[in-house]
Amino acid sequence: MEFLQSKESGTSDRSKYKSNGAENNNGAYLVWEDLTVVAQSLKNGTTKKLVSGLSGYAEPDRIMAIMGPSGSGKSTLLDALAGRLSRNTLMTGNILLNGKKAPIDSRDVSYVTQDDYFLGTLSVREILTYSSHLRLPSKMTNNEIDEIVQETIVKMGLQDCAENKIGNWHLRGISTGEKRRLSIGVEILTQPKVLFLDEPTSGLDSASAFFVLLVLNSIAHDGRIVVCSVHQPSGHLFDLFDDLLLLSNGETIYFGDAKLAVKVIPTSSNSQIKLTTDEIKAKLVEKYKDSDISKNMRKRVQELALSEQVEIVSNKSNAGWWKQLWTLSGRSFLNMSRDMGYYWLRTLFYILVSVSAGNLYFNIGLSYQSIVQRAKCDAFVYGFMICLSIGGLPFFLEEFKMLMMMASEIFKLLPDLPKFFWRYPMSYISFASWAIQGQYKNDMIGLDFDPQNPGDTEVKGEEVLQKIFGVELDHSKWCDLLALLVLLVSYRLILLAALKYKEKSLSLLRRLYASHFRQPVKQLMLMKEKFISSKTNQPTP
Ligand SMILES: Nc1ncnc2c1ncn2[C@@H]1O[C@H](COP(=O)(O)OP(=O)(O)OP(=O)(O)O)[C@@H](O)[C@H]1O
Known part of the structure; x- marks a missing residue:
């Protein structure tokens, strides 16, 4: 009651x-x-x-x-x-x-x-x-x-x-x-x-x-x-x-x-x-x-x-x-806003990275070489954001150093991904693929780059995206942004559902385990008891 x-x-x-x-x-x-x-x-x-x-x-x-x-x-x-x-x-x-x-x-x-x-x-x-x-x-x-x-x-x-x-x-x-x-x-x-x-x-x-x-x-x-x-x-x-x-x-x-x-x-x-x-x-x-x-x-x-x-x-x-959800969210926000390492230090890093990257690639121009430089800048900015957002996990700190060392090496062009699993479905449910495609489009669409050989015609940003980076132009950068938002909300909902139904699925697993485990253990306990009582009933020599 x-x-x-x-x-x-x-x-x-x-x-x-x-x-x-x-x-x-x-x-x-x-x-x-x-x-x-x-x-x-x-x-x-x-x-x-x-x-x-x-x-x-x-x-x-x-x-x-x-x-x-x-x-x-x-x-x-x-x-x-x-x-x-x-x-x-x-x-x-x-x-x-x-x-x-x-x-x-x-x-x-x-x-x-x-x-x-x-x-x-x-x-x-x-x-x-x-x-x-x-x-x-x-x-x-x-x-x-x-x-x-x-x-x-x-x-x-x-x-x-x-x-x-x-x-x-x-x-x-x-x-x-x-x-x-x-x-x-x-x-x-x-x-x-x-x-x-x-x-x-x-x-x-x-x-x-x-x-x-x-x-x-x-x-x-x-x-x-x-x-x-x-x-x-x-x-x-x-x-x-x-x-x-x-x-x-x-x-x-x-x-x-x-x-x-x-x-x-x-x-x-x-x-x-x-x-x-x-x-x-x-x-x-x-x-x-x-x-x-x-x-x-x-x-x-x-x-x-x-x-x-x-x-x-x-x-x-x-x-x-709903009250629990509201209370937990409020508590979490209060904690984040007060935790210097979690929130303020990270915000400072974001600003520092943005200023540094902006300085490094300032006025990069439209030469043919700048195409690769731009791609590196986009990948670096994205990689750093990811690292900072999950850097709170202690076990990640060691990995973090490794990742920063190979920041420009970890990205593979979409058409080059193995079809099964990495292309379908991983590239569609991955935050990275939508973010990088959107960033490239934002950076390059509408630009005309110098040709590789003097005298050739200028290279269009759209051409670079399709031919060099394998980015399809069938949807705009805003669709990429929308996909990121959908993923953001969906993953949180999936986590919420997992937490909500965890107990139910665990108790089901427990019942399955118990039905498998109970019989042999009971038999063993019975055998032990019989053994002990037969020993105690034996006449002492
Ligand atoms: N789930 C388990 N599976 C296997 N062995 C276990 C399990 N839980 C406890 N034990 C073992 O059962 C014994 C009793 O453990 P328990 O933790 O109840 O002792 P304790 O008196 O609380 O010890 P302590 O004072 O050191 O905490 C220990 O030998 C322990 O290793």
Whole structure:
């Protein structure tokens, strides 16, 4: 149910937003039962269990830490719970949100990744405002959105840097800790019931990490579930966690109250010194399985799984398609106009190139040799424009130098192109062929050049175009310009359609992949289980 579908009538979107937040104490319970994730290598088809038979639950008002050594499956468990496992994996088991199977793209779940991606030229307030316009319902007024943004800024403790820019390669911006809090702020704009965070404190100094966890704590105490993976937190950070899930090799070795963990988890003893790390891990897993904590946890999981299915009132309803397009375009233009390297520096280069080329070829005249000089000038100007327009792509910078070295060599006459593919269809859908033809026509039509041999008749520009450059004169330079505009719009529309239908086609591919992959993996898992049970049933010699 969307949050817009509130039964209350006459209330503003802002009040609906508030009433559907966690303030009304309708917090959700998250339960996972016998969760196993298997990955298949795309190279040789071998499979690997990433996490195995995990069960547990997360409650509102509490913050849970998933801990364990590197490679123990923390991120895999978070990804599984958030429904964002990679395509080469298969998950078995149940994930329930308030007793209901959570849909993969559940709108009540937000995920904060380890990396922060923001446009460096925007301020903290602008980032939050644009995100709100993109993710909150179109019906919300600007004032309502500004209010939500201000509340989020205060909640995240970002008041002091609210008007500061994020920062980029030439602009010193906000600190890493502030960026991390901003990432969390962006995710809580939509008031999710469950917030997952992948290593929210990694790369932060202890004061910043402490502040981030304080913020998470206050979010959790708004009636939300907060689950995060953490790597070796210090003592005072650990104290801020309510629950702990400790993993080793993809299996649970502790699940429960974080404060009790220290008392329950066995410390190293002399007898363990002789054991290998794998043996110690196996012992800890076995010990946990047989413990009362594990039995109580399973009982609670069963209770929560069988509890009445409460309809979750979703807080999220994305803005409409047009509003998203408008917001993204506005954000992009603002970023471009502020980014010195992207916009202003490039404009300066365009002017410099135009002035230089104009100077070099000034008063080139109408001698026979000037024909080739003119062609070189046109090709150079066009080549430079192309390079500057795509020079923003980092991987292109190396290629760029190569291209400039051979600028005059890369053009081939249209009639000389291989018919299949390069002539038809490539020359028709290529920006370059229309641009160069238009430029040549603009430069040469109407001119009379000196003949190659003295005494011959003058050479007409039209003749040069047709005979030397293979340019047909069946359409004017304005048609070439029109073709460029059509290509410009068409390519953008194609990209838009590709982005819009990407998800649908990807999910189709995923289904095809799963139907191909599921059967062999299930068989393999069955065989492994049979093998293990036959081994454990064998009498010991
Ligand atoms: N899609 C995948 N395909 C194959 N192997 C994977 C995949 N995802 C994770 N793994 C492997 O599963 C194991 C657990 O990975 P995971 O990222 O969950 O560990 P982690 O505890 O989060 O580690 P870290 O603390 O280093 O981030 C690792 O050995 C990893 O290489």
